[in-house]
Amino acid sequence: MRVIIFILMALPLAWFYVAMYWGFTITKDIAAFERGESMTLPVLPPIKWLNDRGALQTAFSTEEITTGRSVSTEITVPFAELLQDGEALPPVELKPLYATLRASAYLMPLCDEMLGTLALACEIGAFKASVRHPGDHRSLISRAEYPEDGLVILKGAIHYLPAYALGNPAIVPNADMNGARMRLLQGAQVPDTAAGRQEIFAEALALCDGLRDRFGNCVIRQISLDPGPPQRDDPDGSGTLRATASFNVLVDKTKYRRDGVQAALDEVATSRLAAIENPDDTRP
């Protein structure tokens, strides 16, 4: 009995030494890595990697489309556009179902536009379609005159597999997932066209590149495309877009404060703006 008790008590102690040694080897490996020595990365991940495993995988998986990376949008379409040629207008109660089941045709073009620099693959995530009619006061701000047959307001997200390099989050010691968020293009509006959206994607990618240069990794968690207010001088009536992006970076929490990534993002954006305004300035 006493022997069993001794073994049971000794187990945690033994584990303590194993864990200590494990931590020691990881620290040693990372030091070697930072010195630029060639080495094989530790097989066992840092403890924090285990803790945040789910969140990390949805952010940094390079193999799968995950719900952790998305471009969200809001699209308005006159209900009549949803119908096929000669198709009868359904009763008002049925319209939300029609809008829901036909939403993909209006969301997939965004997915196609993302392919290339931003995404290797993409698919539709959760979406919600609602239908507004004239005299319908559920929405206080009406961005457009509601057509007689109703206006479909479609809010949805496209999930994607990044085409850009994410960096290597596996080598970050004392890793902590840290986020930052920013209005893209200094809050400016771009035309709600394919070219306008490419401009937004390019800005988000450039900011993420800046963060990756500093921290070794970065992922664009979300780009949110919001329709801007109507413009008086809107030549083709396409409307405008404003965009917000949020980024995730895995950082060493012993080196950076909680708001360190946000501060870095602000700096990256400022220096990028300066570079655009003074293209001759070659300072890094």
Add this chain to the structure above:
Amino acid sequence: MDEQQKQDFAARLQRIQAQKAEDAAEAMEAEFALPPPSENSTDGVQLPPLPPVNAGGDGSGFGPVRIGMILIVLLALVGYGAFYLLEMADDKSLLARPEASTLPIGEIAQAGDIQAPHPLLTFVVARDELGAPGRRIATDRGWEHTLGSVATPDGAQVQVTDIATGFDPSVPDEKPGKLASFAPNDTCTLRRPTDGDVVRNVRFGHATRPTQVHAFSDAGMVAALITHTNAALFNPKSYEFGLTARGRLNRVDVFVTDTSGPVYLVLQSMGGNTLWNVHRGPGVRIAHVAMIGNTSGIVVPQGVSFEALRITDFVTNFEFGSNDEIRPCMIAPYRLPKPFWEGQQKAQKGNTLFENQMYTFNAGHRAFAAWYQDALGVDPETGLTEAEGAGHALVGPVPAGPLGYRSLAGQTVYITEADHLLIGDDAVATVHRDLMLAASGGDVEAVLPPVRRVQP
């Protein structure tokens, strides 16, 4: 303090320390001593006898309590590790989210089973489970009768076999012959009982026996189908997958045996849709039937007049306190709490939740009773058969000879109008499937396009 006192004090301190050290040594030896205490004397001093080895918890030796605690801590550690392992495994399975093209849609199609419907066109028409038959169960709001147990005016326990012959509980929800819709009364005035009419009333929280009759609106169906679509596309394991509009009528067999005069029958159900299957005993005259509920259906002996009030046409707010006021058209049939209700007993013990609930029932009943008294000229507690839930109700005494039980098979059910009135669960699934096809433009595959990839 002079020198002598200081020395005395120091000497005393030394003695105390020496004694302490000795005590500690003794305690330590005692703790690990297996041989009898007599062999463990120091300096010829006899040690006090050791406590029993299995004393546990008294600070000496490893008693079962202490060993148990150590084991619990170790088990917790092992469990913690196992939790992590499981979580990691789970993460993997979650991450391996199938691509759109390999969702069950594709799997079913590839299985070569042409008959299997597309997941977006797969529906489960919900049906409540029936409890063990022939029992009544005390609930917070009175008796809940399972199949075969009858709600009676005096609260006596009666089985349906005591009243009627030919009732077969093993035959579930026979299909009626046809449905005929009628418009509910759009004013809250009921036909007044004439002189000599005996007003009898049945008031249930809900009916318990499912039927094959369904009534639902387009709006209800659209809400269910949007929920179903989201589940089918993004969360096929969710209970919302296959959801249909809830509109099944539950049925109550009403056995009228009161021969004291022409019976003016008031049938009330607070929740759900109810199909009243009215049986008339020998010598019974039924003057009129008034129904109060949501969707109401009725099977009545030929020549009996009936009307229905839809609660939601007049009472729309069921928030706390909203139905306290006595007002016109307060037709929501609240029941008066009785001392045997478990909710009432809990309220009396000071449970605030049930105090509030019983307050609502009392106040709601007071307002309902005022309307009822005004509309029919009698107190709603007179001639009352009530229950929280039941599938059979007796109006009058237990008959001397049994009545012939009449099932729904082949009968005409008169039912308050709705966008969809259907017989059979298959018909419900078909209506939902047809709407899905129409609303998707005939191609449900296009609802969720496959993953797009950069072309190599």
